[in-house]
Amino acid sequence: MASKVQHSRRIPWRLLGWGGAAALLLLPLIAMRFTSEVNWTPADFIFAGSMFALVGGTFELVVRRSGSGWYRGGVAVALGTALLLVWINGAFGIVGDEQNPANLMFLGVIAIALAGSIVCRFRPAGMALAMVLAAAAQALVAVIAFLFRLGADQPPFFPGVIILIAAFSIAWLSSAWLFRNAAHQDLDAAGPR
16 A cells, blocks of 8 residues: 555656656757757757656666665756756857867766766765766866866856856765765664664
8 A cells, every 4th residue: 555655656756757858858849940049850859868768767767766865866966967968068068069079078077977876886875975076077177178278269158167067066066965965864774783
């Protein structure tokens, strides 16, 4: 009976999540009817749909495997941060336009977060460390952008590039904080030994 109640509580969230992803995919389709500024190809829709499926499927797996709200929150923030990094980079570029090779550094940040997660076997304390490492890598990208004035001559221009990169660092650190709380929750549940 309790399982049935939990399942019925999850359905609105699942509908909201997957419905939101479908709505986001419909936005460019609708916008293309009204403006020539938005010009998505079928490949763009396939890429976006694949990204939403990967992120949504991963989060669904985490929700099923973890009962910790802290852990789920950490995963949600990490997945959202990675999704936004890829999306913004692919659509506009963070450092200059999307063709600028400096934007490949952001894939390295995501690779660090993913590799750290795998190495720690997705345990909360290790995930917190992996997200701190991703934030540090993100900050290093900001330092490189600052030193070499990357993106100084294209939107969002120089201060905007640094602010945007810093915002992503804060997002990674927020995920780390949530995972840290999940790790403490695990320790508290284990009790004294």
